[in-house]
Amino acid sequence: MTERPATGWVALVGGGPGDPGLITVRGAELLRRADVVVVDRLAPRALLDELGPTVEIVDAGKSPHGHNLTQDAINLLLVERARGGRNVVRLKGGDPFVFGRGGEEALVCAAAGIRCEVVPGVTSAVGVPARAGIPVTHRGITQDVSIVSGHVDPSHPGSTTDWTALATGPGTIIVLMGVGTLPRIAAELVKRGRPASTPAAVVCSGGDDDQLTIVGELGTIAADAQAADVAPPAVVVIGEVVRLRGAVPRDRIADPADGP
Numbered sequence: 001m002t003e004r005p006a007t008g009w010v011a012l013v014g015g016g017p018g019d020p021g022l023i024t025v026r027g028a029e030l031l032r033r034a035d036v037v038v039v040d041r042l043a044p045r046a047l048l049d050e051l052g053p054t055v056e057i058v059d060a061g062k063s064p065h066g067h068n069l070t071q072d073a074i075n076l077l078l079v080e081r082a083r084g085g086r087n088v089v090r091l092k093g094g095d096p097f098v099f100g101r102g103g104e105e106a107l108v109c110a111a112a113g114i115r116c117e118v119v120p121g122v123t124s125a126v127g128v129p130a131r132a133g134i135p136v137t138h139r140g141i142t143q144d145v146s147i148v149s150g151h152v153d154p155s156h157p158g159s160t161t162d163w164t165a166l167a168t169g170p171g172t173i174i175v176l177m178g179v180g181t182l183p184r185i186a187a188e189l190v191k192r193g194r195p196a197s198t199p200a201a202v203v204c205s206g207g208d209d210d211q212l213t214i215v216g217e218l219g220t221i222a223a224d225a226q227a228a229d230v231a232p233p234a235v236v237v238i239g240e241v242v243r244l245r246g247a248v249p250r251d252r253i254a255d256p257a258d259g260p
């Protein structure tokens with residue numbers, strides 16, 4: 001008689017943005033203990049190089065214009081593998097709960113009675129501007145920051161974001177998934193009251209070797225981004241904090257292996 005394997009666990013791990021060095025200690029530990037890793041497109045792929053040869057790697061993809069696996073298929077996979085006795089890490093870019101559908105996956109695991117741990121990660125909304133030398137808040141400049149999805153632009157009837165409040169407030173606005181909609185978002189913010197001269201930046205491929213930062217003003221940032229052939233993934237930063245970019249250090253300190 002074959003023994004039924006004990007149920008495994010699922011860990012929703014935030015891998016941080018781009019740079020594999022930004023995963024948390026807890027995230028790295030659970031990754032080392034995983035039998036299965038279900039990985040998103042924007043998770044730091046270099047982390048997969050450290051996995052043992054028996055670890056099953058499932059590429060969940062999720063590019064803006066095509067999905068390798070649907071969300072339902074991912075949910076099913078997590079539950080099935082854990083029910084089969086395997087320990088599963090769901091490796092995501094940034095933080096699992098910031099536009100990462102981590103909440104849905106956690107609920108699915110809970111409903112199926114699967115042990116599930118959520119390991120927060122450095123969200124790109126904060127980490128990518130930081131790596132570009134832009135603090136999202138700064139004493140004396142702004143006390144608030146809003147993180148919004150640019151997936152649905154302000155004119156869309158399905159938009160639940162209060163763009164007028166964002167436009168008329170003084171806070172930093174961080175837009176994720178906003179490369180395609182940047183022209184409409186920028187125009188709408190200006191129309192609703194943000195000065196066109198507000199500093200703005202687009203930081204692409206944050207944490208990667210080819211990280212690129214475009215700096216300009218709200219009124220012209222969309223044209224600047226287009227002229228620079230900006231492509232996703234990118235984080236848009238709108239607000240006076242962008243001015244600090246020239247002053248805040250952004251170089252990485254060399255690793256010991258790189259020599260003095």
Ligand SMILES: C[S@@+](CC[C@H](N)C(=O)[O-])C[C@H]1O[C@@H](n2cnc3c(N)ncnc32)[C@H](O)[C@@H]1O
Binds near residue numbers: 094096098176177205
């Ligand atoms: C579906 S959201 C996931 C966000 C993720 N959960 C987080 O906390 O960073 C994907 C968006 O995050 C942003 N993003 C993620 N990684 C990035 C990176 N390395 N560089 C720039 N933007 C990034 C982009 O705006 C991208 O379109």
